[in-house]
Amino acid sequence: MELNEMNLLNAYERGFIDQDAEKVAHHPPQMIINSKEENVLSSILDEMEGCDAFFISVAFITEGGLATLKTTLHELAKRNVRGKIITSTYLNFNKPKVFKALLNIPNIDVRIADKQGFHAKGYVFSNVAYSSLFIGSSNLTDSALKKNYEYNLKLTSLDNGAVLNHFRDQFDDLWNEATPVDATWIMEYERIHKEQTDKQKILEIIEDRSKYQYRTSGAEGIVPNFMQQEALHSLKQLRSEGNDKGLVVSATGTGKTYLSAFDVKQFRPKRMLFLAHREQILEKARQDFMTLLEDSPSSFGVFSGNQKSTHSKYLFATVQTMSNEDTLGQFNPTEFDYIIVDEAHRSSARTYRRIINHFKPSFLLGMTATPERTDDNEIFGLFDYNIAYEIRLQNALEEEILAPFHYFGVTDYETEGLKIDDTSALSDLTNIERIRHLHEKIQYYGYSGETLCGLMFVSNKKEAQEVSYALNLLGYRTIALTGADAQDKRREAARNLENGHLDYIVTVDIFNEGIDIPSVNQVVMLRRTQSSIIFIQQLGRGLRKHDDKEYLTVIDFIGNYRNNYLIPIALTGDNSYNKDNLRRSLIDRTPLQGVSTINFESVAKEKIYQAINASSLDNLRHLKEMYIYLKNKIGRKPTLVDFYYDKDVIDPMIILNKYRHYPEFLQKIKEDDSTLEGPMDKMLTFLSEELAGGKRIVEMHLLKALMSGPVDKNEFQMEMHKQGYYMSDAVMDSVIRVFTLDFFRQQDILKYGYPLIHLDSGYIYPSELFESALHSKLFMKHYRQIMELSLLNSNQYDQSRPLTLNQKYSRKDVCRMLNWQKDEASTMYGYKQKHGTCPVFITYHKNEAVEDTINYDDEFLDRHTLKWFTRSNRTLASKEIKSILDGHQNGMPIHIFVKKDDDEGTAFYYLGKSRIDYHTLKETVMPGASGKPVVTMHMIMESPVEYNIYRYLDANVVK
Known part of the structure; x- marks a missing residue:
């Protein structure tokens, strides 16, 4: 029996008999339900991308459903991959325009099932290795494929499987009986569909006249949406705390104007001023306010170059007209108790500021979809840094x-x-x-x-x-x-x-x-x-x-x-x-x-x-722009932690990966001229480069404990273990070697300069220079930031384990996480067996200029199986290979680290432990001209490779 057959049998045993069966199982049966983590569309597109042919049988197709497949269909057409779709005219649900769109896709043949009440939903994607079947409740609509609560079962079959062949037979029978879709058929269907649709509309109006009237009604049908309700509550709360200014950041199309009208309704001003930079915006805003507020039309006036309704209760004015000094002189500073500034990101302009400085309203509301990131934009300061509410595009879509x-x-x-x-x-x-x-x-x-x-x-x-x-x-x-x-x-x-x-x-x-x-x-x-x-x-x-x-x-x-x-x-x-x-x-x-x-x-x-x-995303100009934007937003010089919490700006680790520490960055952008003395400078460099990432947080906990005095090594170790952190004698020894700098290579020792700790009689003490640094206000300011940032970053990692799946580590990180005595990254050469472990580092896509002797064909055959090559010039008799094989049989873990290509830098995704499939051991030769011997084998992953990482490494692989 072929290996893929055995794996498929194991998958079905786990799927339908015993989910705890410990067998290598590929392509398991899977129930797919739309959620935030997965959806039917994702799974369908995965199989569609690698197929050689596809067959779809669905009753209903919408334009949106078809749109979700169009890019993949385009890519399949380039490979001359064709497919067949059987659908229906059941209930006249499918619009004629959908059939026209289908006819416009060159690699699809479409037919209409002649079965009465046709309501089937099935998708089959076939390639040289297997076929995937999706059977369930999802029609080809974007809601069914991505949002609705649907049940769909995904099954995988080899070519001679009974279920697959039964589906094919049924599909072929339907196809042979079905009516081909062409331009003539669409023209006739369009006529019938229009007749039926027109009749249905008339019936709906007759049967539900009140519903029809509601659609044409005014303000009584308009209520705040969920996000507007939250924003209105936040604005009310802001005012209750004594604030007279507030800014709402609201994605385009989310109803900023209606939100401001709702707030005016709850505020009940005596007079209101609405400012915008275009008359076109004013007219639309005036209409929206008139629709929502219960006042006579005469209460709503426009003040612009063409209209001068100066006495209206609700005045809608262009900035250009209102900012004129003679015009402003006509208005008392307390004339309006509520002022709205539309497109408030423009408010740092002189014209806007002249108006804002003139008036003294009870409340000033700014609205913007996109606060600009420019050095001279003081929009946040103009509204006292009070961001009342933010409605982002992602949230608004959700x-x-x-x-x-x-x-x-x-x-x-x-x-x-x-x-x-x-x-x-x-x-x-x-x-x-x-x-x-x-x-x-x-x-x-x-x-x-x-x-x-x-x-x-x-x-x-x-x-x-x-x-x-x-x-x-x-x-x-x-x-x-x-x-x-x-x-x-x-x-x-x-x-x-x-x-x-x-x-x-x-x-x-x-x-x-x-x-x-x-x-x-x-x-x-x-x-x-x-x-x-x-x-x-x-x-x-x-x-x-x-x-x-x-x-x-x-x-x-x-x-x-x-x-x-x-x-x-x-x-x-x-x-x-x-x-x-x-x-x-x-x-x-x-x-x-x-x-x-x-x-x-x-x-x-x-x-x-x-x-x-x-791209150079860490160039100084860009980093400074982000810094200034955040400074303007919060009204003070931002810290590293401020960068972490604000999702509108760059990851603070990008700054620390570019510069030795934050003070150096501040000096580069001329935001701080204070300097740290030599030892403190080097110690902060160590903390920023080695600990800020939070990969092993017990190190930072030790430093935190040292701030209160000497630390009993054994008690600290027990306390960390009790709190659930990964801790052992080897880990404790590794932590100490990091702080004494014994772990590092000579070039790093020269860079970091001074150990932070020393040991004496089972106690850990801060070194003399480190203790001195802890009494420096400047050092402590930045030290606390590094400590807090490290604790925040540590949440990305499972601190109960040495390594966290799907997180990135450099070779030096791995030496540290696996408790090696020394940083041996420079001699790793793809893999290294040492201290009872064997990390394997794979660059998935090699540079075209790479030598034949290191151009390995490492690849994932699927999410469970890695085909791996040893170093060249190795045979099954090589001492190195025998040592790895024997060590693994005796319990030595093999850890797999992969990056897509060298452009990713020095860090690799940790994909977990693997075990050698000894049946696949094979001695072969290197591809290319070198012809040197090499050993290859399959590594079976302890956990399947995370879905998105697998697609990222090789999105076009036929799985």
């Missing part, structure tokens, strides 16, 4: 306040000799072939609803004009708008787009904010990402809910841009600028809650990887 979106990162046009990058000429950007490529992608990825309503963002004014012209030649109805166009022209274009008289507005950046077109169902980004803030502003133009769309389509054309690394930052909201997080986010199937998805074509994804690897 609470379903916004329309969900399907993001598609697609490859920009490329041909021999032409690649779109930061320096591309206008002739390249408007090349007719690029326009055709654009047309092809926007047709393929489509939009939700019956009428296209799109915004297209390009790089410059001339490109906007020429792209618009070229699209019009292709039959689209578009207009180019730039900052040079008058407000009246912009308003007219927005009306035409919303009314269906335009397909696209092509613009540079004038629609980043302040425009409200809820019916926008497609956003096209045909330019490099300038910043994550601008990205989110442009994405947000289509996130408002609208009856005519189920979701927003975002099509991002990704060229060879240096700033591509900003895309995952913007999409995930992870501003830590941690490269590992950014890389992994590209293959994470569950970064967004709800039905929203993030999809990248393979070439586009590779361009982002390249940008991440090439």
